Amino acid sequence: MTEGMSLRERKKLQTRHRLLAAATALFAERGFDKVSVAEIAEAAEVSKMTVFNYFAGKEDLVLAPMEEHIGDVARAVRDRASGESVLAAVRGQFLACVERRDPSVGMSDAPVVLRVRRLIVETPALLTRAHAFSMRSFDLLAEALVEEGEEPAIARVVAAQLIGTRNALIQANQLRLLAGESADAVAPDAVALAERAFGLLADGLADFATRP
Amino acid sequence: MTEGMSLRERKKLQTRHRLLAAATALFAERGFDKVSVAEIAEAAEVSKMTVFNYFAGKEDLVLAPMEEHIGDVARAVRDRASGESVLAAVRGQFLACVERRDPSVGMSDAPVVLRVRRLIVETPALLTRAHAFSMRSFDLLAEALVEEGEEPAIARVVAAQLIGTRNALIQANQLRLLAGESADAVAPDAVALAERAFGLLADGLADFATRP
DNA sequence: CAAGAAAATGTACTGAGTCAGGAATTAATC
DNA sequence: GATTAATTCCTGACTCAGTACATTTTCTTG
Numbered sequence A, B: 001m002t003e004g005m006s007l008r009e010r011k012k013l014q015t016r017h018r019l020l021a022a023a024t025a026l027f028a029e030r031g032f033d034k035v036s037v038a039e040i041a042e043a044a045e046v047s048k049m050t051v052f053n054y055f056a057g058k059e060d061l062v063l064a065p066m067e068e069h070i071g072d073v074a075r076a077v078r079d080r081a082s083g084e085s086v087l088a089a090v091r092g093q094f095l096a097c098v099e100r101r102d103p104s105v106g107m108s109d110a111p112v113v114l115r116v117r118r119l120i121v122e123t124p125a126l127l128t129r130a131h132a133f134s135m136r137s138f139d140l141l142a143e144a145l146v147e148e149g150e151e152p153a154i155a156r157v158v159a160a161q162l163i164g165t166r167n168a169l170i171q172a173n174q175l176r177l178l179a180g181e182s183a184d185a186v187a188p189d190a191v192a193l194a195e196r197a198f199g200l201l202a203d204g205l206a207d208f209a210t211r212p
Numbered sequence C: 001c002a003a004g005a006a007a008a009t010g011t012a013c014t015g016a017g018t019c020a021g022g023a024a025t026t027a028a029t030c
Numbered sequence D: 001g002a003t004t005a006a007t008t009c010c011t012g013a014c015t016c017a018g019t020a021c022a023t024t025t026t027c028t029t030g
Helices: A007-030 A037-043 A048-054 A060-067 A072-078 A086-099 A111-122 A124-147 A152-178 A183-205 B007-030 B037-043 B048-054 B060-067 B072-078 B086-099 B111-122 B124-147 B152-178 B183-205
Strands: none
Touching (some): A007 A037, A007 A048, A007 A111, A037 A048, A072 A086, A072 A124, A086 A152, A086 A183, A111 A124, A111 A152, A124 A152, A124 B124, A152 A183, A183 B183, B007 B048, B007 B060, B037 B048, B060 B124, B072 B086, B072 B124, B072 B152, B086 B152, B086 B183, B111 B124, B111 B152, B152 B183
16 A cells, blocks of 8 residues: 555655544544644644645645545546536436445445534534535536637536536535435435436536537 | 714714725735734724624625625515516526626726725635625525425525526626726626526526416 | 713733744765 | 755744633713
């Protein structure tokens, strides 16, 4: 796992994991606002400043795992098959995530994930930052559409409709999982709701930017 | 203008305006991050604490004027005429704002408004807060739809599509006005783009929740 | 005008995030 | 294999936003 890495790189990864572990443990125990960065640093045996070297802000100690998924939608659109519309690509990517119970669409009922999820919805600062990620995801999708030759203004409109729909679906999933339902119980409804939601868009967007 | 107000209430309004004026002047001069709350307080001849008595945070010294428009879309939907769909209500409210060159849809080219707008897009903290407002606006719209009897999950999907579309249109307007074009020059294109954007939604949403 | 309510302030504090410089790791050269 | 230069990493001292509380000023009302 760590072969081919210099001592420096291995230490960096270790420190990062120590920080994430210490932070999630403390946050789960007392809540996001009741834990100071200094305490996290101490628990991870590192100076406070080092925390900010590894993470841009306190919120990223919780949200870092999400950050890698920001480009997923835009990537799915770029990589879609010939003859597939943008909408079909976004719907397909979402449904695939639901099937594999991916946390990125709110479909994991693992206790750890649920605790983090609950922390996020209960903490305004985290909700805000999570929303900034969604904004970034919108930017990347709009950019992908522009690169296909769409007018920028229309690209942003369509991107907003698609990302907005997707976010609303994720929120619906999360509400039910946070209420205690199992991922397997929610999945069928999640699929059905997604079909309805994208169906609302489909009649207007069905032929939008279909690959030649 | 101030009739019927007690001396206390008048003074409060004065202080509020002094604070807003001092803040916008300083921000315009040196940028949001290069001005401290203490300086604003001093310029407005008030203690630093008083600033936080009037505004929840530094960002609100810039964004307070926007806050009152958060409920506009939800209100337009609630107050729509019999036989009018939700989409028509949102489109109508947007187009009316464009016609009257309302700053809330990015259609004012008044120098003061432009300076504030530029400050916002250049300052991450302000962008984030502005985005939180849009989130709130989404919540209110979804709530209004639920009160009409829609399923909550579908209500949020539709609200996200509508608010997302509207935000994308506002962004398009702002980009052009910030590039130096006049509001009167942009308005016709803004109307045309809005028709196209809502048209994309219309075929799927045209009959959604039409009033009986 | 006196009593009471509301708001402004001063002091003192917590905690997030920044900066310039110092310490450790690496790789290259001899 | 030691030395050094470059890079990367870490840290102590700081700034500034925002909070808590006790005190004082300012307005209202009987």
